[in-house]
Amino acid sequence: MLLLRQTQHQLTLFLRRPAAVFFVVAMPLIMFLVFVILFGNELIPETEITTAQFYAPALAVFGAVMACYTYLAISTATSRDQGVLKRIRGTPLKPAIYIWARILAVTVIAIAAALLVMVVGNLFFGVAFYPEKLPMALISLFLGCLSFAGLGMMVCAFCQTSDTVQAVTSATVLPLAFLSDVFIRPFRDVPVWVTWIADTFPLKHFSLAFGHAFRSDMGGSGFVWAGGEETYTALPRLAIMLAWGVAGAFIAAKLFKWDPKGEI
Amino acid sequence: MTPIRIQNLTKNYAGKPAVAGVSFEVQAGETYALLGPNGAGKTTTIEILEGYRRRDGGEVSVLGADPGVQGNGLRERIGIVLQTTALEPELTVEETVTNFRSFYPNPHSVGEVLELVDLGFASATRVKALSGGQQRRLEIGLGLIGNPDLVFLDEPTTGLDPDARRNIWNLVLELNAMGKTILLSSHYMDEVEALAHRLAVLVDGKIKAEGSPQSLRDQHGAYTEVRFYLGERPLPESFPPALRKIIHTERGWVIFEVPNPTPFLADLTNWSFKEQFELPHLSVTQPSLEEIYLNPTRGRRGAARNSKQAEI
Numbered sequence: 367m368l369l370l371r372q373t374q375h376q377l378t379l380f381l382r383r384p385a386a387v388f389f390v391v392a393m394p395l396i397m398f399l400v401f402v403i404l405f406g407n408e409l410i411p412e413t414e415i416t417t418a419q420f421y422a423p424a425l426a427v428f429g430a431v432m433a434c435y436t437y438l439a440i441s442t443a444t445s446r447d448q449g450v451l452k453r454i455r456g457t458p459l460k461p462a463i464y465i466w467a468r469i470l471a472v473t474v475i476a477i478a479a480a481l482l483v484m485v486v487g488n489l490f491f492g493v494a495f496y497p498e499k500l501p502m503a504l505i506s507l508f509l510g511c512l513s514f515a516g517l518g519m520m521v522c523a524f525c526q527t528s529d530t531v532q533a534v535t536s537a538t539v540l541p542l543a544f545l546s547d548v549f550i551r552p553f554r555d556v557p558v559w560v561t562w563i564a565d566t567f568p569l570k571h572f573s574l575a576f577g578h579a580f581r582s583d584m585g586g587s588g589f590v591w592a593g594g595e596e597t598y599t600a601l602p603r604l605a606i607m608l609a610w611g612v613a614g615a616f617i618a619a620k621l622f623k624w625d626p627k628g629e630i
Numbered sequence: 631m632t633p634i635r636i637q638n639l640t641k642n643y644a645g646k647p648a649v650a651g652v653s654f655e656v657q658a659g660e661t662y663a664l665l666g667p668n669g670a671g672k673t674t675t676i677e678i679l680e681g682y683r684r685r686d687g688g689e690v691s692v693l694g695a696d697p698g699v700q701g702n703g704l705r706e707r708i709g710i711v712l713q714t715t716a717l718e719p720e721l722t723v724e725e726t727v728t729n730f731r732s733f734y735p736n737p738h739s740v741g742e743v744l745e746l747v748d749l750g751f752a753s754a755t756r757v758k759a760l761s762g763g764q765q766r767r768l769e770i771g772l773g774l775i776g777n778p779d780l781v782f783l784d785e786p787t788t789g790l791d792p793d794a795r796r797n798i799w800n801l802v803l804e805l806n807a808m809g810k811t812i813l814l815s816s817h818y819m820d821e822v823e824a825l826a827h828r829l830a831v832l833v834d835g836k837i838k839a840e841g842s843p844q845s846l847r848d849q850h851g852a853y854t855e856v857r858f859y860l861g862e863r864p865l866p867e868s869f870p871p872a873l874r875k876i877i878h879t880e881r882g883w884v885i886f887e888v889p890n891p892t893p894f895l896a897d898l899t900n901w902s903f904k905e906q907f908e909l910p911h912l913s914v915t916q917p918s919l920e921e922i923y924l925n926p927t928r929g930r931r932g933a934a935r936n937s938k939q940a941e942i
Binding site for chain 2: 375630
């Protein structure tokens with residue numbers, strides 16, 4: 367009960383921050399529209415998918431990352447700057463409930479932001495859904511939210527103030543989004559180092575574990591560990607992404623301070 | 631049971647002592663104040679009692695429990711008002727109190743608390759639209775919502791205008807009348823005199839004096855300051871040597887600190903009258919407790935005074 371109440375509390379706070387609502391919910395949708403209009407909603411060369419079919423899931427993932435990584439880290443650091451975290455620790459509310467409520471709240475926001483892009487894509491730009499792949503798409507989205515929340519808490523724990531958190535989240539997400547099949551459509555002859563970097567970090571794995579569920583040219587339901595280029599294989603990608611998330615959460619739990627000037 | 635009992639508390643920051651052997655007890659229903667300048671160890675002491683910081687040495691008991699070990703059981707029974715404001719500006723007053731209310735097993739009602747802190751009229755107002763004094767009252771409300779036995783108020787009026795200070799004072803007096811035990815910290819003697827039954831003067835992590843405001847005045851305020859202004863001029867040759875010995879000068883002021891002002895003033899004014907020497911801005915004052923303990927220059931002079939007094 368307390369957990370749900372606190373989650374609702376965090377959602378209320380989010381809805382009263384117009385800038386946050388804009389960046390997390392509206393931005394991915396606007397970028398989706400811009401990309402589709404800019405490139406035209408035709409088949410991407412040498413693939414069987416349209417511009418919208420690629421960009422809808424990619425920007426849904428981007429929205430989820432904005433919510434679970436960027437917004438979670440910045441808003442938590444802001445609460446810490448405000449002394450709210452310290453004050454909460456002086457009440458009988460269990461710290462774990464408070465943190466999980468923040469994570470649940472951003473997960474709800476992430477799913478809303480992702481759904482918005484997908485539904486607009488489906489209704490207005492012919493983005494197709496494939497029922498046999500949808501369960502894995504939802505699992506990927508949910509696990510991606512938790513993994514990036516773990517990383518968001520890690521960034522928050524590393525940095526002293528919300529200003530630093532803002533800089534670090536932007537400096538990590540934006541460059542990676544260009545390399546990780548989020549902002550840029552797949553094209554031929556990608557330099558090998560780009561692939562290496564992108565394969566090391568979790569964003570590409572998130573965008574493809576989710577995005578490949580919306581590809582007509584990929585078979586299966588995603589619940590496989592290996593397969594050719596024609597197979598939807600989400601499990602290895604989810605494993606790498608989760609490893610990042612768990613590591614982030616572990617470091618966050620070790621380093622996180624409720625009061626940077628104090629001892630808790 | 632004694633709500634707060636501290637024995638020989640010590641706490642160091644990077645090897646430097648912030649609290650160096652502090653002992654005191656706060657009785658049930660009492661308002662006890664820690665008075666001292668910034669860096670005296672007030673907040674450190676309070677935060678150890680609240681469970682925010684660990685002590686390096688000594689014994690501490692809060693409502694019978696050790697705040698360094700005890701977690702939620704103790705937090706349910708104490709109310710906290712931190713030194714700096716810690717509120718979520720986007721929420722309304724009522725939402726803020728309702729949220730905190732959900733953390734406690736036997737809370738007051740939101741309406742009761744808002745009435746007590748006189749914010750009923752603002753229940754639908756966003757926190758960011760409140761004045762500094764109103765925000766402080768809201769924080770006191772949050773400290774009370776859990777129906778605590780013991781309330782910590784860390785500098786509740788610092789930075790507020792005189793009107794807002796008065797409002798907070800009345801509120802603290804009301805809390806005390808409700809039977810709450812209160813530990814208060816403050817820079818201001820007038821505040822402590824208005825609110826506290828007893829106080830400890832904390833300087834450099836040590837208690838310099840403890841007692842009721844009146845008893846401290848009686849013990850330590852037992853000298854009078856006489857001063858007049860000379861500017862750049864020297865004292866005339868004829869100035870009585872006995873008085874000259876106990877002079878202290880400060881930026882053109884000639885200052886005497888004397889235990890018994892009547893014979894001293896007789897000598898001084900007698901000389902002045904005889905020599906036709908004017909004593910510009912002559913004044914005779916009783917120093918406040920603040921001046922005795924909290925003004926560092928006075929502290930040094932006060933120490934020197936003891937040796938000079940013998941000469942009068």
